[in-house]
Amino acid sequence: MSGAGGVQVAGREGQPVLAYEQASRRYAGVSAVDYVSLKIERGSFVALVGPSGSGKSTLLRLANRLDLPDTGRVLVDGKDIAHVDPIQLRRGIGYVFQNIGLFPHLTIAENIGIIPRLAGRGSIDVRAALERVGLSSDLADRLPAQLSGGQQQRVGIARALAGEGKLLLMDEPFGALDPVTRDRLGQMVRQLHDDLGLSTMLVTHDMAEALLLADRILVMTEGRIVADATPREILSGQAGPEADALVAVPRAQTKRLADLLP
């Protein structure tokens, strides 16, 4: 049902959920994000791929003001976030990252309930929040250190979703996990995206993961978006040389695997 980068059904106000207008960010004179303009349509699942240091994470962090653009604007729900209270903004945007960052001194239940608590919305249904990410409610009273890496990242996702925001930002969320866990969590996130009607932006350096999960793939190199296409377009070689180079790796691996068969 995904729109594959084509015309989307318009959102509430007919606006993209997230938009960048000529946004740039430099560190010590080096451009991490170089005048990027981009619209993320409501309900889409966008993967952001590219080599290390290409500016993917910085672009993501501009969306919830963990980082600020030097020039240009970033709009969430049509509003320039430079004029929005960053605290309120972040509570309304789910953010999941590779190092997870669970609060080590708080229980799983307290970790998941942190955004509602900060916002003064009281307690949440921890059991439902845990089950939503495939965890047993028995874990509620444990501390993060007592969980496996995969379980911890599931809690990280549950914490991000508990804010009830419709925009989910994920910065290499599965980067430190084993391949089996990684695949399972990827599918779970895609399912949650569809069930909850989220708009998701996933940063990954794994082209296969991007191709299998996303509706739309953005390829970033040296701070610029050099390709913007559907997985199908990328696989058929219509998205330009950078995208072709990235897709060549999983393709060659698939072929070598197939060749191993008798």
Next chain:
Amino acid sequence: MRDALAQLPPLIASHVLLAAAAMALALVIGLPLGLASARRPRLAALVVGFASLIQTVPSLALLALFYPLLLALSALIGGGVPALGFLPALLALTLYALLPIIRNVVAGLKAIDPAVLQAADAVGMTPGQRLRLVEAPLAAPVAMAGIRTAAVWTIGAATLATTVGYPSLGNPIFAGLQIERWDLVLAGCIAAALLALVTDALLGLIERGIGRRRRGLAITGLGLLILGLLLAGLPLLRGPERTVTIGAKNFSEQYILARLIGRRLEQAGYQVTYREGLGSAVAFRALASGDIDVYVEYSGTLWAGAMGRTGAPARQAMLEGIARWMAEGPKTLLVGPLGFENAYAFAVRPGSGLKSIADLAARAPSLTLGADLEFLDRPEWHAVREAYGLRFKGTRAYSPTFMYRALETGQADAISAFSSDGRIAADHLVLLTDPKQAMPHYDAILLASPERAKDSRFLAALRPLVNAISVENMRAANYTVDRDADKQSPEAAARWLDQQTHR
């Protein structure tokens, strides 16, 4: 031992009060400073550098340094800042406690996983929430370890507050060391060590409670700590009557005379406290500023020290000069001479063949001089050295008790003895004559603070002591305290002297 223990409770109370106040002040300063330092590396380098520098100053010196500092400050703002007692002790201990607190707060905050801090920002914590919900609880165990270190140091170092005239568990330690009453020294040491151990254990309980997220444990520890503070402070609640503070320098005669004065004042209905172990310069300034009400000084000391005069006038001329100077300048009162002299005199072992300082000067290049802790810095020493051309092979400073030992054992060949010292007669020491009269007279004189100078009941209680103590009686009283066997306490010696003095 029992009378050693009996005097502990009020000392424990003031000791705990001082240590707790210093720790509270150090926390109020150190926690925010540590927090700010953790966020700004350049500030951290500056703050930790400064705190480390303070640690390199010996704690005794740090305490002593606050005395002139506060005097200068008091002069600058027109008086009213006490330079002795609680304030200098509080400031020095606070500075001393800062380093472990700041260092561990910085270390605790820096050790927090950056991912956790990023998550705190990403879930929309305000800076205040981040501090309260994430940084404070995660840094707390390391910070608490620093607070424990600071608390143990502070309780130990608070014993030194005695030297600036604040009553602490250092009182029995310093007094006991002086008069060789080891039970007093032990009582003070053990009480201070127990205080430190108990405090450390309770803070450890709080630390464990925080570290293991067991709120009950932390609250129990905190509750017991507060209860302990209150219990220790109980003796202070007996009401702040206007008490007389009697000063004493750091040797037996001064302890005995202070107790004698105290007996007479108590008989006249006054409450009495003692500030003992004061240096010569400190004692007179403390009297002039009203930090102490009364003490016994020696005319020559005052003449050459506080008055800054040179030469050695005749006895009566000197006393008159002192009385005039006091009335014009510091407004203190010369109540009168006690009747004996405690002059600096060079003493040598019997059989040396030396009779006068001139004889000594001739043989000095092959001899070692043993002096008390201040003699070598005093103007009298410079005067007598000039007058006779004294040049010793070496000089060594001792506390008075050990100075006599040094002469006895041959570590020193001549010492700066005191003419009223009982050990002169007991050890058959030879006092050298002073043919050039280079040493001024050292009449023991009773001095009163400007405020007490107007208190007629107070003066009436002390006047009977004027010209009432003979040098023989003083030597005998001193000897009962200073001798090695069958030692008496200064209180007992004062009681005996009191009986001899009644007329």
